[in-house]
Amino acid sequence: MNKGGYAISGISSIKEDHIPLISVITVVRNGAEFLQACIDTVRNQEYPNIEHIILDGNSQDRTVDILIENSHNIAFWLSEPDNGIYDAMNKAIQYCNGDWYMFLGVDDLLLPGFSELANNLVDKSTAYYGCVIYKGIPQYDGPINKFKLVRANICHQALLYPKIVFETHQYDVNYKIAADNVLLLRLWKEQKIKFEYYEIVISIFNHLGISGTDWDRFFFKNRSKLIYDNLGTLPYLYHLYVSFLEKARKKINKRIHKFKHFIGADAG
Structure with missing residues (x-):
């Protein structure tokens, strides 16, 4: 096991004690190939109170x-075997000291908008989220609601969770790629935290990573049951309708393709 970072030397991540500390977690x-750029975009943020775990x-x-x-730019790092992305995220949380947690993929990049959103963190029972650049295009989807959650998730790289979420929750490691979706659905049902949206682009989400390609x-x-259990009857019926x-x-597109293939073969 290897580990390092400036916190091991007893150096605090807090630079200004009158504003929140944000823990940016990367697994x-x-x-x-991507790590240095990821570290640099966290280090170069204008917002001063950020620790990178x-x-x-x-x-x-x-x-x-x-x-x-980069140990002088990273609060804490640890290298050891894990059981996947969300197991590593669960382990990372225990090393965080922040008031809010943000999960940034190694192949994703923080933008200056992250610091702009960070300046709006006020209520420690609120999750704040913005937008990402996906496939080169800013994604502005507006405030989330339970019907949007039927078909989409708040992008993990656009969301800052308050610390209290992870005092009672972990990511369910049975879900290898979508555990963040599952957590969001469960939090929505509980209604113990609020969600606040800002039209600010805070990161570049690499769609070629595992969550974008698998x-x-x-x-x-389990999607139908998750929707019914956490969002209720009307969103569940909406899910069935859209499905x-x-x-x-x-089916229609498949038949059209077969018909075009038949016409083309017949013409040949």
């Missing part, structure tokens, strides 16, 4: 070398 495995899953590339080289089979297997339309559209 990585063999991410040397990085959990590495026993990388075999230059990841640990980069962490060692899908969580266990989540989609029916999507399946019908796929």
